[in-house]
Amino acid sequence: MSRPSEHDSVTARxxxxxxxxxxxxxxxxxxxxxxxxxxxxxxxxxxxxxxxxAANHASMPKQSELTWDxxxxxxxxxxxxxxxxxxEINDGDALWSAAGYFDWVKDVFKTGxxxxxxxxxxxxxxxPMLYSDEISVRTSTPFSLAAALPLDAARKASSTExxxxxxxxxxxxxxxxxxxxxxxxxxxxxxxQDVHMRPAYKPAVKALLDARASVFxxxxxxxxAHSLSVGLENVASATGGLYFSTFRLPGMATRALARTLSGYxxxxxxxxxxxxxxxxxxxxxxxxxxxxxRRRRTLDAAGHGACVPHAAKVPxx
Numbered sequence: 001m002s003r004p005s006e007h008d009s010v011t012a013r014x015x016x017x018x019x020x021x022x023x024x025x026x027x028x029x030x031x032x033x034x035x036x037x038x039x040x041x042x043x044x045x046x047x048x049x050x051x052x053x054a055a056n057h058a059s060m061p062k063q064s065e066l067t068w069d070x071x072x073x074x075x076x077x078x079x080x081x082x083x084x085x086x087x088e089i090n091d092g093d094a095l096w097s098a099a100g101y102f103d104w105v106k107d108v109f110k111t112g113x114x115x116x117x118x119x120x121x122x123x124x125x126x127x128p129m130l131y132s133d134e135i136s137v138r139t140s141t142p143f144s145l146a147a148a149l150p151l152d153a154a155r156k157a158s159s160t161e162x163x164x165x166x167x168x169x170x171x172x173x174x175x176x177x178x179x180x181x182x183x184x185x186x187x188x189x190x191x192x193q194d195v196h197m198r199p200a201y202k203p204a205v206k207a208l209l210d211a212r213a214s215v216f217x218x219x220x221x222x223x224x225a226h227s228l229s230v231g232l233e234n235v236a237s238a239t240g241g242l243y244f245s246t247f248r249l250p251g252m253a254t255r256a257l258a259r260t261l262s263g264y265x266x267x268x269x270x271x272x273x274x275x276x277x278x279x280x281x282x283x284x285x286x287x288x289x290x291x292x293x294r295r296r297r298t299l300d301a302a303g304h305g306a307c308v309p310h311a312a313k314v315p316x317x
Contacts, residue, residue, distance in 0.1 A: 078117035080105050086126040094120050095129075143174050160187050161200035164215070164235070168207030178213040179261060180241070185221040186228025187235055195230045205238045214241040216257055222247060 082101055086094030098118045105116045122129050148170040157163040164182070171178050188195045208215060217232045224247060236243040242260060244253035274281060 076117040076119065079115050080109070080111075081117045081119075083119045083121065085121045085123075086129075087124045089126050089129055092129065094122070094126070145170055145174065148173055159198065159200055160184060161198060161204040165200065165204040165207045168204065168209075168211045168213055171211035171213050172207070174211075176212070178211060180208070180213050180215045180239075181218070181257075182215050182232075182235070183218045183220055184232060185219065186226065187231025188228055190227045195227050197231060197234065201231070201235075205235065208235075208239045213239060215239045216241040216260065217243045218253060218257065219243065219245045219247075221245075224248065 082098075084094040084097050084101075098120050101118055102113055102116050105111060106113070109115070150166065150170070154163065154166050157166055164180075167180060171180075187201070188197050215235050217236045219229055219232050221229070229243075229245070233243045235241075242257070244257055246253045
């Protein structure tokens with residue numbers, strides 16, 4: 001199966017970046033226009049608004065009161081200097097590049113490490129690189145997932161299925177229905193012909209069912225179709241959630257997910273009204289939406305039973 005390139009599709013993000021670049025070019029063209037044109041246009045421009053009163057700026061410190069810590073600049077004293085800017089994690093490329101720069105300078109100029117100064121800027125989405133695994137998680141009362149989540153076991157989880165099982169066990173003590181949003185690229189094992197669910201899959205699904213948690217999947221794989229999407233669809237179907245692919249139309253997938261999670265109905269039955277009936281009672285839901293996420297609960301004569309979640313496709317009305 002061929003894997004299409006990411007450049008084959010123009011995503012909404014790329015379109016946005018293109019429009020942003022075009023707007024920046026237009027601003028630059030206006031800013032660099034001749035002074036005569038600017039003077040001519042100024043006669044047609046509206047009068048500037050009156051400056052804001054000093055009271056509106058009372059909350060902002062005066063420029064003379066601002067102090068900046070520039071002591072780090074005094075430590076950049078080597079002959080060879082470079083700055084690596086990392087607004088995203090990007091597999092830690094900035095750190096690898098910084099380490100490689102030292103080797104490059106030594107190879108080219110035959111110098112030592114003291115002859116090179118490197119500055120690495122970690123900002124925006126790259127900020128998590130500054131933190132270790134020992135992050136303090138505050139728990140809330142009366143219900144907290146952090147309080148029930150075994151962090152040691154979570155760090156040692158070696159598979160997606162095991163991670164889902166740990167999350168399900170942690171969610172079980174919390175009351176009510178739960179929703180798990182899962183971003184991933186696949187579940188299962190592909191042997192060249194078929195996809196098989198690994199042994200850890202069943203315990204994961206059972207833990208999620210016991211916790212009454214539905215898994216809604218956003219498949220982030222850069223392909224129209226792939227083999228391991230079967231596992232993602234399985235876990236969504238087994239728990240009453242839905243599966244969405246984000247490759248071609250990521251905006252549509254996220255909007256559909258948001259609409260799905262934005263509201264739901266809770267249907268209840270008074271089991272005392274069925275006290276005279278013998279046997280099991282099965283409840284099925286039927287709807288007119290193109291897709292409906294639902295749970296089917298089978299009750300015995302005493303009103304006890306297991307919840308068997310699943311997602312079903314229902315023809316549109």
